Amino acid sequence: MEPPAANGRELDVLWPAILDSLAPNQRVWLASSKPVMLAESTAVIAVPNEFTRTQLEGRLRTRLEDALSDSLNRPIRIAVSVDETLAPPEGSPEAGVPSAPDQAMTRSDSTGPGMAGHGMSGFVTQPHQQAPMETRQQSDLSTNIQMGAASLTTGIPDSPLNPRYTFETFVIGSSNRFAHAAAVAVAEAPGKAYNPLLVYGDSGLGKTHLLHAIGHYVRSLYTGAKIRYVSSEAFTNDVINAIKDANTAALQRRYRDVDVLLIDDIQFLEGKQQTQEEFFHTFNTLHNANKQIVISSDRPPKRLTQLEDRLRNRFEWGLLTDVQPPDLETRIAILRKKAAADRLHAPADVLEFIASRIQTNIRELEGALIRVTAFASINHQEVDLTLAEIVLKDLIPEGGEPQVTAGLIIAQTASYHSFSIEDLCGPSRTRALVTARQIAMYLCRELTDLSLPKIGQQFGGRDHTTVMNAERRIRKDLAERQTVYKTVNELTMRIKQQAKQA
Numbered sequence: 001m002e003p004p005a006a007n008g009r010e011l012d013v014l015w016p017a018i019l020d021s022l023a024p025n026q027r028v029w030l031a032s033s034k035p036v037m038l039a040e041s042t043a044v045i046a047v048p049n050e051f052t053r054t055q056l057e058g059r060l061r062t063r064l065e066d067a068l069s070d071s072l073n074r075p076i077r078i079a080v081s082v083d084e085t086l087a088p089p090e091g092s093p094e095a096g097v098p099s100a101p102d103q104a105m106t107r108s109d110s111t112g113p114g115m116a117g118h119g120m121s122g123f124v125t126q127p128h129q130q131a132p133m134e135t136r137q138q139s140d141l142s143t144n145i146q147m148g149a150a151s152l153t154t155g156i157p158d159s160p161l162n163p164r165y166t167f168e169t170f171v172i173g174s175s176n177r178f179a180h181a182a183a184v185a186v187a188e189a190p191g192k193a194y195n196p197l198l199v200y201g202d203s204g205l206g207k208t209h210l211l212h213a214i215g216h217y218v219r220s221l222y223t224g225a226k227i228r229y230v231s232s233e234a235f236t237n238d239v240i241n242a243i244k245d246a247n248t249a250a251l252q253r254r255y256r257d258v259d260v261l262l263i264d265d266i267q268f269l270e271g272k273q274q275t276q277e278e279f280f281h282t283f284n285t286l287h288n289a290n291k292q293i294v295i296s297s298d299r300p301p302k303r304l305t306q307l308e309d310r311l312r313n314r315f316e317w318g319l320l321t322d323v324q325p326p327d328l329e330t331r332i333a334i335l336r337k338k339a340a341a342d343r344l345h346a347p348a349d350v351l352e353f354i355a356s357r358i359q360t361n362i363r364e365l366e367g368a369l370i371r372v373t374a375f376a377s378i379n380h381q382e383v384d385l386t387l388a389e390i391v392l393k394d395l396i397p398e399g400g401e402p403q404v405t406a407g408l409i410i411a412q413t414a415s416y417h418s419f420s421i422e423d424l425c426g427p428s429r430t431r432a433l434v435t436a437r438q439i440a441m442y443l444c445r446e447l448t449d450l451s452l453p454k455i456g457q458q459f460g461g462r463d464h465t466t467v468m469n470a471e472r473r474i475r476k477d478l479a480e481r482q483t484v485y486k487t488v489n490e491l492t493m494r495i496k497q498q499a500k501q502a
């Protein structure tokens with residue numbers, strides 16, 4: 001993913017051309033507008049006053065978003081900021097009477113990082129330095145960036161986010177592509193895309209990383225947005241203390257007066273009635289106010305059996321997505337990134353070796369790399385395969401992960417779709433069979449280390465390019481078609497369970 005604010009120039013070039021394409025009576029509204037930045041799918045445009053903002057957000061929005069989306073070949077949304085230093089020409093429609101600033105949005109004293117090269121800071125502008133108090137307040141009030149109708153609140157200090165857990169440091173693979181895409185969507189339009197977003201999966205697969213990344217990205221797009229990250233354990237402690245100190249008002253302010261609540265490891269709330277009660281009301285307050293809630297869990301809500309039904313039901317209102325153990329290529333990519341970030345020197349064959357041996361937990365994967373490089377350093381040795389083998393022998397238990405075979409994948413996929421194995425591997429090209437076959441091929445790529453031609457052989461001697469196309473197709477569908485995503489997910493679980501019992 002491009003870092004936010006990296007594409008400012010692209011927008012600088014595009015914006016005048018897009019204005020040129022408007023009818024003169026539309027263009028006249030935007031003569032003083034200025035492109036601020038392009039972050040993923042959001043283009044931030046500054047205008048001189050609230051009046052113009054209303055015009056842009058109203059009748060001109062669709063026209064401009066369509067033009068930008070066409071030019072950039074991806075869906076683009078517009079966020080509008082007000083920058084009073086952009087004076088409209090006297091007598092132009094833009095100079096029309098500015099509407100009153102939105103009183104619901106309070107002034108922010110946020111000193112968060114601003115958007116590059118602009119006198120304002122994304123969600124709320126910094127005060128103009130020498131401006132008299134009155135003008136300054138007016139300016140502060142009227143310089144919020146808004147996404148549609150919902151506005152983000154400002155004012156309390158944020159909870160700390162791990163600076164290493166960003167979208168830039170997150171490696172995308174088939175195991176987490178959907179979760180990543182959902183997380184980006186939520187960060188770009190908090191409270192709008194999916195609410196709540198619930199990410200579940202086994203330990204060490206990047207759930208916390210994604211929660212923090214959402215927080216960072218929201219912060220970069222909407223300076224001043226109130227983001228609170230909390231583990232469910234810390235939330236429980238806060239509830240206990242608030243009850244003990246008879247100070248639930250402070251607790252409620254802390255968790256209900258936010259724009260984005262990121263709550264990690266929700267399974268810890270199981271069996272804790274009072275904490276669940278408090279969280280239920282927090283959830284309702286935030287959800288009713290269109291504030292974003294992001295939850296992580298080690299299980300899907302249905303399996304959080306010690307959680308009240310009303311909470312579990314609410315968790316299913318938005319989007320559920322899981323993170324799976326990464327495939328070999330993703331594991332290698334994660335190790336490469338980690339090695340570069342931490343300046344750990346390890347040759348490619350060692351990274352591949354570690355990635356091939358540790359398959360289920362990214363934390364363990366990173367831990368192994370650290371162990372290997374630390375061992376080499378302590379013993380003043382080069383990092384090489386022999387050394388890595390010695391270190392990993394201690395780290396990995398005998399037996400390792402269950403072995404998944406192509407035969408098992410084919411059998412499970414056939415039975416899931418009520419086809420025979422002969423049909424699945426045979427020549428028929430009915431739509432349902434083709435999809436099931438492609439899913440099975442995709443799973444062979446992901447869950448086994450078989451080469452493309454070997455997988456092709458398993459499916460009645462098909463060519464390796466057929467397998468390649470199937471993989472590409474399903475990868476794309478996974479991010480776009482919920483049914484494919486669910487099937488792949490369910491099948492993966494079944495196959496692994498079966499492999500364990502074998």
Ligand SMILES: Nc1ncnc2c1ncn2[C@@H]1O[C@H](COP(=O)(O)OP(=O)(O)OP(=O)(O)O)[C@@H](O)[C@H]1O
Binds near residue numbers: 170171204209362
């Ligand atoms: N896709 C990824 N790309 C890069 N690093 C990753 C990725 N997924 C996980 N990691 C790293 O793996 C480690 C473990 O991830 P994280 O703590 O987010 O897992 P988790 O799913 O929240 O686990 P737990 O449920 O135990 O809290 C972190 O250092 C994280 O940065």
